[in-house]
Amino acid sequence: xxxxxxxxxxxxxxxxxxxxxxxxxxxxxxxxxxxxxxxxxxxxxxxxxxxxxxxxxxxxxxxxxxxxxxxxxxxxxxxxxxxxxxxxxxxx
Amino acid sequence: xxxxxxxxxxxxxxxxxxxxxxxxxxxxxxxxxxxxxxxxxxxxxxxxxxxxxxxxxxxxxxxxxxxxxxxx
Amino acid sequence: xxxxxxxxxxxxxxxxxxxxxxxxxxxxxxxxxxxxxxxxxxxxxxxxxxxxxxxxxxxxxxxxxxxxxxxxxxxxxxxxxxxxxxxxxxxxxxxxxxxxxxxxxxxxxxxxxxxxxxxxxxxxxxxxxxxxxxxxxxxxxxxxxxxxxxxxxxxxxxxxxxxxxxxxxxxxxxxxxxxxxxxxxxxxxxxxxxxxxxxxxxxxxxxxxxxxxxxxxxxxxxxxxxxxxxxxxxxxxxxxxxxxxxxxxxxxxxxxxxxxxxxxxxxxxxxxxxxxxxxxxxxxxxxxxx
Numbered sequence: 231x232x233x234x235x236x237x238x239x240x241x242x243x244x245x246x247x248x249x250x251x252x253x254x255x256x257x258x259x260x261x262x263x264x265x266x267x268x269x270x271x272x273x274x275x276x277x278x279x280x281x282x283x284x285x286x287x288x289x290x291x292x293x294x295x296x297x298x299x300x301x302x303x304x305x306x307x308x309x310x311x312x313x314x315x316x317x318x319x320x321x322x
Numbered sequence: 323x324x325x326x327x328x329x330x331x332x333x334x335x336x337x338x339x340x341x342x343x344x345x346x347x348x349x350x351x352x353x354x355x356x357x358x359x360x361x362x363x364x365x366x367x368x369x370x371x372x373x374x375x376x377x378x379x380x381x382x383x384x385x386x387x388x389x390x391x392x393x394x
Numbered sequence: 395x396x397x398x399x400x401x402x403x404x405x406x407x408x409x410x411x412x413x414x415x416x417x418x419x420x421x422x423x424x425x426x427x428x429x430x431x432x433x434x435x436x437x438x439x440x441x442x443x444x445x446x447x448x449x450x451x452x453x454x455x456x457x458x459x460x461x462x463x464x465x466x467x468x469x470x471x472x473x474x475x476x477x478x479x480x481x482x483x484x485x486x487x488x489x490x491x492x493x494x495x496x497x498x499x500x501x502x503x504x505x506x507x508x509x510x511x512x513x514x515x516x517x518x519x520x521x522x523x524x525x526x527x528x529x530x531x532x533x534x535x536x537x538x539x540x541x542x543x544x545x546x547x548x549x550x551x552x553x554x555x556x557x558x559x560x561x562x563x564x565x566x567x568x569x570x571x572x573x574x575x576x577x578x579x580x581x582x583x584x585x586x587x588x589x590x591x592x593x594x595x596x597x598x599x600x601x602x603x604x605x606x607x608x609x610x611x612x613x614x615x616x617x618x619x620x621x622x623x624x625x626x627x628x629x630x631x632x633x634x635x636x637x638x639x640x641x642x643x644x645x646x647x648x649x650x651x652x653x654x655x656x657x658x659x660x661x662x663x664x665x666x667x668x669x670x671x672x673x674x675x676x677x678x679x680x681x682x683x684x
Binding site: 348366373 | 401402403404406407410449450451452453454466470471473474475477478481482486604605606608609612613
Binding site: 233237247297299302 | 400405408409411412413415416419435436437438439440443484485487636637638640641
């Protein structure tokens, strides 16, 4: 069975998570305080949710960025991105 | 120390050579399964040994000695 | 994307890379689910994979008490066995019996890994590995029942049978349950994981660090993939028989496994064996019911 057709999806997801982790630790070096929706991850999540229906590996790169952010951050953004992706997939 | 390093380097080349040759020459299925089963763990072991023994950069040495406290 | 020819060695190698990366993500998801249930934020999804890669550049020192060739060789044997099982099972859809043999090699390796170090903690782990090996009855019972139904243990034949006659889980629900218990025993933090119990530090892996630990963890990710695959394809093969459905179903089962592992306490060694035997006996009772 050719599983490796999903290799680009997985590899790009991992790269996105790594970049997201590094970036979010740059943005937030303070102790974890509270959850708020931030504009940049939200934009990335929305781009990912749209792209995943056009060219899936790139969409996984952007969604991986949001999902892979520092623990506690990017939670609502990633949920929004996934829901958007699902809604678009149902519509299209 | 230097002696073991060169030995590991030679072994990592020797053990990953069958894999690379296999990718190019396309052996029969049974042989390729055997090669992968035997040489993937072995070559990863020796490659890891080589990576482990790499010379540490100055920055890494400083990082190692630095006492870090980020507040967690 | 250019696909290499089926059954070329590059194809097989790419399959191994894909499966180990995907199973690494699954194990990360598993930890994340457990953390969310326990109201912690939990580590990022790629944490398990980062651990595996980290060990490849960490320093390896070999204990004086270890018996040297065995110390390295048996850890590599574990990874090799799962590479073989993965190639024969999920990739080439070959005989199921070879996967069972590889599982047996895994159990022997667990024992040998503990003994080869000479450390008392690792020896506790290895003796528990022997104890838990007595509880692997579901592994033997389930394929026997599947054989009675399908008259074949070649995975391709089992899938074809299910495409025609419907999934085997409808015919052998209790055997499916027993195999599910087997999958649970291979996940981290599971209630039956007496081998990895924190009361004995890290079980048989206590003295394994550096590259060897990396290779061991690579083998364990492949093991998780292969066992999940076997459970899904053998009992739900009527519905789940393409790569996409298999990978999606694996994510679903990992969620369920996360819930189970988060909500159950670790059982005592003898209880662990007894519970698994009960499920094996239930699977045998399945024959009488149908």
